[in-house]
Amino acid sequence: xxxxxxxxxxxxxxxxAVIVIVFAGSRLARTAxxxxxxxxxxxxxxxxxxxxxxxxxxxxxxxxxxxxxxxAAFALANPVGGIALQTVxxxxxxxxxxxxxxxxxxxxLENLLQSIVLIALLALPVVAFATPQLQVGWVHPVTILxxxxxxxxxxxxxxxxxxxxxxxxxxxxxxxxNPAEEGTGSLARLWITFAALGLVVGTTGWIxxxxxxxxxxxxxxxxxxxxxxxxxxxxxxxxxxxxxxAIRMGALTLGVxxxxxxxxxxxxxxxxxxxxxxxxxxxxAAGATSLVLLGGTLLITAVLAAGLLLxxxxxxxxxxxxxxxxxxxxxxxxx
Numbered sequence: 001x002x003x004x005x006x007x008x009x010x011x012x013x014x015x016x017a018v019i020v021i022v023f024a025g026s027r028l029a030r031t032a033x034x035x036x037x038x039x040x041x042x043x044x045x046x047x048x049x050x051x052x053x054x055x056x057x058x059x060x061x062x063x064x065x066x067x068x069x070x071x072a073a074f075a076l077a078n079p080v081g082g083i084a085l086q087t088v089x090x091x092x093x094x095x096x097x098x099x100x101x102x103x104x105x106x107x108x109l110e111n112l113l114q115s116i117v118l119i120a121l122l123a124l125p126v127v128a129f130a131t132p133q134l135q136v137g138w139v140h141p142v143t144i145l146x147x148x149x150x151x152x153x154x155x156x157x158x159x160x161x162x163x164x165x166x167x168x169x170x171x172x173x174x175x176x177x178n179p180a181e182e183g184t185g186s187l188a189r190l191w192i193t194f195a196a197l198g199l200v201v202g203t204t205g206w207i208x209x210x211x212x213x214x215x216x217x218x219x220x221x222x223x224x225x226x227x228x229x230x231x232x233x234x235x236x237x238x239x240x241x242x243x244x245x246a247i248r249m250g251a252l253t254l255g256v257x258x259x260x261x262x263x264x265x266x267x268x269x270x271x272x273x274x275x276x277x278x279x280x281x282x283x284x285a286a287g288a289t290s291l292v293l294l295g296g297t298l299l300i301t302a303v304l305a306a307g308l309l310l311x312x313x314x315x316x317x318x319x320x321x322x323x324x325x326x327x328x329x330x331x332x333x334x335x
Contacts, residue, residue, distance in 0.1 A: 010214030017204040017211070017234055021058065024200050025241025028054060031194045032242070032258075033251045038187055054198040055238035055258060056082070056265040061205025062212065062235050063269045066227065067276035069213055072285035075277060077227030077293055078212075079269035082236050083118070084228070084297040086259050086266075087304050088327050089240045091320040093255070097247050108253045108308075109164055110157050114260045115305035117153035121146060121267040122298050125283065129291050132284030140281040143274040150268055168311070201238055208234050224289040225334060263301070289334045296330025 005013070059082045067075035094102045128134075128142040136144065212231035216223055221230075239262050246255030274282045283290075300323050307319030 004217035005210055005214030007214065007218035010211040010218065013207050013211040014215075014231075014234055017058075017208050018237060020204050021201060021234070021237045022241055024197050025055070025238045025245070028194070028197050028201070028238065029242040029245035029249065029251070029254070029258075031190060031197065033246065033249060033254055035190055035194060036251075036254060038190065053261075053265050054194070054201060055242060055262050056269065057198060057202035058205035058208055058235040058238065059232070059266060060269050060272055061202055062209035062231055063273045064276045065206055065209030066213060066223075067273045067282065068278075070277070070279060071213065071216070071223050072273075072277055072279075072282045073222070073224035073287055073290055074213065074216065074227040074231075075273040076270065076282060076286045076290045077224040078232055078235065079266045079273065080290070080293050080297050081228030081232035082266045082269075083122075083263040084293070084300050084327050084330065085232050085236045086239045086263055087300050088324050089236070089243055090256065090259050090304065091316070091323045092240075093243050093247060094316045094320040096244065097252070102247075102252065102256065108257065109160055109166055109168065111253070111256050111260050112305065112308045113157055113160055114153070114257070114264055115301060115308060117149075117156070118260065118264045118267065118301050119298065119305065121149055121153070121264065122294065122301065124149065124267075125270055125294055126291070126298075128281070128283040129286075129294070132281055135281055138278060138280055139271075139274045140283055142283075143271045143281075146267055146271045150264065153264065205235060222289070222335075224287070224293065225331065228293050228334065229331065260304075292334045293330060296326060296333070300326050300330075 004010075059079055063075050063078045066078060090102065124142045124146055128140045132140070134141055208231055212226060215221065215230065216226050239259055242258050243255040246252065246258065277285070279285065303319050303322045303326065307317055310317075312318060
């Protein structure tokens with residue numbers, strides 16, 4: 001592998017990545033919203049699957065880059081930090097949507113189920129941290145189980161979308177997922193646009209990964225904290241940009257599903273981290289700090305699920321206050 005980038009080229013590269021992501025993210029929201037209507041999948045499923053996958057690409061490439069460089073703490077902290085920070089974005093978005101609490105207005109059983117699936121998926125790495133001696137080749141068995149559980153979770157979400165057994169109570173503040181008028185362009189062209197935007201967003205991930213490792217090498221900052229905060233803040237920007245754009249379009253369910261679906265998809269990145277870390281299982285090398293970050297992220301996700309279930313009517317409910325506090329406390333504990 002090449003040596004780490006110097007500090008200032010790394011900082012400039014991170015700034016350029018931010019600009020690229022901001023421009024691509026807003027276009028992604030519009031394209032995904034139209035795909036949700038044209039394919040009949042609905043905003044919750046389209047946000048979880050289409051947007052969740054594409055907006056997670058920078059984090060996946062950043063994580064793979066860190067794992068190949070042999071930095072286990074950085075590689076694990078980046079996806080875990082992405083999940084935590086992207087949930088904080090929802091709390092910030094509550095401030096932008098003044099009419100009601102965002103989780104109340106974007107009532108969706110699919111989003112609630114996705115949150116529960118996310119908690120289950122995050123429990124698997126906890127088991128891996130407790131059993132680092134288990135290996136299949138150079139990876140932990142959990143690395144294989146995570147994609148299996150993820151696909152089964154998607155199957156459950158699709159089943160709930162097609163035949164829901166429960167329904168949230170509709171209020172004056174609830175925004176319905178009503179398909180927009182038929183678009184003018186072809187569906188094939190829409191898919192091509194979405195794929196091209198995904199390629200642009202994904203390419204920035206490699207730049208962010210290399211630049212993040214450069215910052216670590218130049219400053220001596222702890223790898224885990226840098227991955228949980230600095231690089232995560234940039235790789236998570238697509239989710240924030242898409243969320244804000246979706247709110248402005250009135251596609252609230254799409255915006256919330258993008259965050260939660262992206263978080264669920266980010267757990268797959270833990271499998272990527274272990275697969276690309278070639279010095280044994282990544283869980284045996286990451287250290288106790290990674291477990292602290294994982295525990296805080298689990299708690300943040302549980303608070304989000306409770307917020308989706310209780311649906312506080314206020315603009316900023318208990319989850320909007322608790323999630324940023326837990327995120328900050330997790331960073332302090334990990335230092």
